[in-house]
Amino acid sequence: MFKRESKSFLCQRLILLLVLGVAQLQAEVLNENSQQAKFEWPSFPWTRNKTNKNTPSSLNDLDLKNDYTQMELANFGDFDRHPCRRVCQQGQSMNCYYQLVVHNYQRLGPECQRCQQDERACASENCIFGDGVASLVMAVNRMVPGPPIELCENDTVVVDVLNYLGESTTMHWHGVHMIRTPEMDGAPYTTQYPLQPGEVQRYEYQVDRSGLLWYHSHVGWQRGFGVAGALIVRQTRQENVHAQLYDYDLGEHTLMIQDIFYNYNLQEVRNILVNGKGRNHLSQLPDNDNRHRYERLRVTPGYRYRMRVVLNGIANCPVEFSIEQHKLLIISTDGNDIEPVLADGFFLTSAERFDFILEANQYAKNYWIRVRGYEQCEERNLYQGAVLSYRGSARTELPQGSILENPNSRSEEEDSVWVNDYRFRSPNSTDKSSLRQSLDKDNNVGTVALRSVQPVSWSRYTKFLTYYSSFGSRTAPNGEVLFQIDDISYNSPGISLLQGRHLYQDDGYFCNKSSLAREGRNCEREQCECTHVIRLPAYRPIEMVVANLMENTHPFHIHGYTIRLVGQGVLANANEVRNIRELDRRGRLSRLKDDYVAVAKDTVQIPGLGYIIVRFVSNNPGFWLYHCHIEAHSVQGMVAVLKVGEDHQMKRIPARVRC
Numbered sequence: 001m002f003k004r005e006s007k008s009f010l011c012q013r014l015i016l017l018l019v020l021g022v023a024q025l026q027a028e029v030l031n032e033n034s035q036q037a038k039f040e041w042p043s044f045p046w047t048r049n050k051t052n053k054n055t056p057s058s059l060n061d062l063d064l065k066n067d068y069t070q071m072e073l074a075n076f077g078d079f080d081r082h083p084c085r086r087v088c089q090q091g092q093s094m095n096c097y098y099q100l101v102v103h104n105y106q107r108l109g110p111e112c113q114r115c116q117q118d119e120r121a122c123a124s125e126n127c128i129f130g131d132g133v134a135s136l137v138m139a140v141n142r143m144v145p146g147p148p149i150e151l152c153e154n155d156t157v158v159v160d161v162l163n164y165l166g167e168s169t170t171m172h173w174h175g176v177h178m179i180r181t182p183e184m185d186g187a188p189y190t191t192q193y194p195l196q197p198g199e200v201q202r203y204e205y206q207v208d209r210s211g212l213l214w215y216h217s218h219v220g221w222q223r224g225f226g227v228a229g230a231l232i233v234r235q236t237r238q239e240n241v242h243a244q245l246y247d248y249d250l251g252e253h254t255l256m257i258q259d260i261f262y263n264y265n266l267q268e269v270r271n272i273l274v275n276g277k278g279r280n281h282l283s284q285l286p287d288n289d290n291r292h293r294y295e296r297l298r299v300t301p302g303y304r305y306r307m308r309v310v311l312n313g314i315a316n317c318p319v320e321f322s323i324e325q326h327k328l329l330i331i332s333t334d335g336n337d338i339e340p341v342l343a344d345g346f347f348l349t350s351a352e353r354f355d356f357i358l359e360a361n362q363y364a365k366n367y368w369i370r371v372r373g374y375e376q377c378e379e380r381n382l383y384q385g386a387v388l389s390y391r392g393s394a395r396t397e398l399p400q401g402s403i404l405e406n407p408n409s410r411s412e413e414e415d416s417v418w419v420n421d422y423r424f425r426s427p428n429s430t431d432k433s434s435l436r437q438s439l440d441k442d443n444n445v446g447t448v449a450l451r452s453v454q455p456v457s458w459s460r461y462t463k464f465l466t467y468y469s470s471f472g473s474r475t476a477p478n479g480e481v482l483f484q485i486d487d488i489s490y491n492s493p494g495i496s497l498l499q500g501r502h503l504y505q506d507d508g509y510f511c512n513k514s515s516l517a518r519e520g521r522n523c524e525r526e527q528c529e530c531t532h533v534i535r536l537p538a539y540r541p542i543e544m545v546v547a548n549l550m551e552n553t554h555p556f557h558i559h560g561y562t563i564r565l566v567g568q569g570v571l572a573n574a575n576e577v578r579n580i581r582e583l584d585r586r587g588r589l590s591r592l593k594d595d596y597v598a599v600a601k602d603t604v605q606i607p608g609l610g611y612i613i614v615r616f617v618s619n620n621p622g623f624w625l626y627h628c629h630i631e632a633h634s635v636q637g638m639v640a641v642l643k644v645g646e647d648h649q650m651k652r653i654p655a656r657v658r659c
Ligand SMILES: *[C@@H]1O[C@H](CO)[C@@H](O)[C@H](O)[C@H]1NC(C)=O
Pocket: 048, 049, 050, 051, 052
């Protein structure tokens, strides 16, 4: 046992010998003018010969089960024909192997020769057309977003991530709990050391849950530049509580929405794309001009389809999602089934997901799928479309009219129902101008009003250990805005917390608001930056009350757990938010009744000058990041770590040795 383990770990990271050659090739590509010679993708040793399994060498070292399915290597790229993409059957879980090559690439790069004239040529050229604006990107297997991975619950995933970037990276599997494999969570300097350029790391874990999850880099801005993709985990028909509600569940009906930057310039958000495509808003062309390229979802009249949407949000750009002349039956959020809600649309803040059922019950033509950006995206008038295309309509035609201006497109409509709106009205606010009329009516379904179909795992009169925390910001003397949790900006430690936990003393190495106060520091006045770790006992019912000291909403995300949302609201003023603990003591924060089956999520928006209350049982010891999912905020310090349990309660993580 020991021998096998040490052997496979020995080779989990191996230096790619080829990297120098590839770096050279990439440099050539980037220097070339985008109109020049066709770019040949370098042949990796394992793409040359299907039967050659020598690289990565660790593949052979694993004790592979008979059903181990090595990817058809000739299909390097997407996983459309991957054997793990299948109808799920009870007790037939598989081991599923993938390679994700993360590399620098270009939108509208030199390989885009025919693609610019003929959309059908784009795939064979591996051209990323995007919105038709040339830009540097970071791709996964030559795609932005990366290829969707489709699995069944309980499958074991083996993913080799190859870092062909010029900087370090990690991959996070957003929504996977990693109960038995905390070292696979992909949080840099928390659950692993980052993967250096030219290295490969094997992530191996069991997917012990279902739903729309996703993978993304957890380093810097990489997921904003393209390092992200969907991870779709299905159930057997018997286990799927919503199975009878729809006819088809197609992987290609998954939409990843993301706000983008051009050429790594983070000064301003430049567009919103849907599955990496969309209108070129610089072009001044009407939305329905055929020179735009839109994602197309095809449906056949009379059938019902399960569709999935995730927002890979980078800037502060919540989005509103709807489909022209269609209602959406919303059945799941963040991969957790809910009691269905029939709505006109929903809002997403970064990392949130919704699954819905669309009934193709309208006249057979093309309809706009509408994505409207708010906050920073609204300031720049950014919105995007995709096409819902009925069989029987012209295959390449676009819907009539503009994406947002059709009569039925406005969310202000009288009796329309919207889910998860990020805009809350302060109880004392008299200024209604920035709020939609519909908010004054009872047809707005807030996140906290959603009901899970899965009962909570605690009994009715459980006493929770309550922790108070806050999201905020401060302006440093040099003018830089720092983002904070509990008035502390997170500083990454030099040691990876999980791996190195026997090397340091918690009290000396970690900080928190009270430890800083004991040192005489007042973080409300001065700038506090340190390795902010909040220690929680393991296997206890935990409640977190998280206040938002700022006026804009922040998507709160926690690793390692699915949480139940039992409270969410806004307060009258900033002073109340600051004194939230006292307010709670006086019974001013409302919680759902104990018998309400609170919605389960992994990312929840904290309203501006408001709060959320979430609950979970801390049954997953380890170091779990807890942060804002707006990249601009987390990069600037809006991050903390939950240390759940004592060192000895955590899994022993064997050292990794490079071979
Ligand atoms: C793969 O390599 C084997 C052994 O070197 C060789 O016999 C075979 O012809 C090769 N196949 C292809 C498709 O090149």
